[in-house]
Amino acid sequence: QVQLVESGGGLVQAGGSLRLSCAASGRTSSYAMGWFRQAPGKERESVAAISANGLHTYYADSVKGRFTISRDNAKNTVYLQMNSLKPEDTAVYHCAARRPGYLSIALRPQEYNNWGQGTQVTVAS
Numbered sequence: 232q233v234q235l236v237e238s239g240g241g242l243v244q245a246g247g248s249l250r251l252s253c254a255a256s257g258r259t260s261s262y263a264m265g266w267f268r269q270a271p272g273k274e275r276e277s278v279a280a281i282s283a284n285g286l287h288t289y290y291a292d293s294v295k296g297r298f299t300i301s302r303d304n305a306k307n308t309v310y311l312q313m314n315s316l317k318p319e320d321t322a323v324y325h326c327a328a329r330r331p332g333y334l335s336i337a338l339r340p341q342e343y344n345n346w347g348q349g350t351q352v353t354v355a356s
Contacts, residue, residue: 233257233328233345240324240350243316247354251311253326253347260284260304261331266311267340268322268352275340278324279311283334294320316354323349 234256243249251266265280279300280289288300299312309326327343337343 233262233331235326235328235345235347237324237326237347237350240352242353242355245316245318245354245356247316248312248314249316249352251313251324251326251350251352253309253311255307255309255328257307257331258304259302259307259309259328262329262333263336264302264309264326264328265289265337265343266300266309266324266326268320268324269349270322273322275325277338277340280336280338281309282336287336289336289338313352316352318354318356320352321354322352324352325349 236254239251263282266278267275269275281300285302297315302309326347328345330344
């Protein structure tokens with residue numbers, strides 16, 4: 232079982248930046264990973280995803296051009312750089328990992344096997 236621990240959330244003014252990190256207990260090079268977010272009263276939505284080798288990425292339309300997902304498999308860590316933050320980006324952000332051997336990007340939560348506890352991101356207007 233892969234354990235994931237997110238960090239880097241916080242309170243920021245609109246237009247500001249945050250960098251989320253997700254440290255994994257296992258060897259991240261063997262599975263794709265993603266970032267999801269969930270705002271109060273809303274369903275969990277995919278924000279970004281990255282393939283196991285880091286060559287392929289996906290972004291939700293709402294964050295395209297503002298967020299960047301990356302990974303450092305040597306450090307077993309995935310990052311989400313968030314720039315030009317908006318109040319509507321306020322949510323709990325979770326990182327997720329697919330099963331080992333599942334190398335390609337996935338967009339649906341049910342395609343991920345392991346989840347972090349989440350980190351709160353609050354963007355003030």
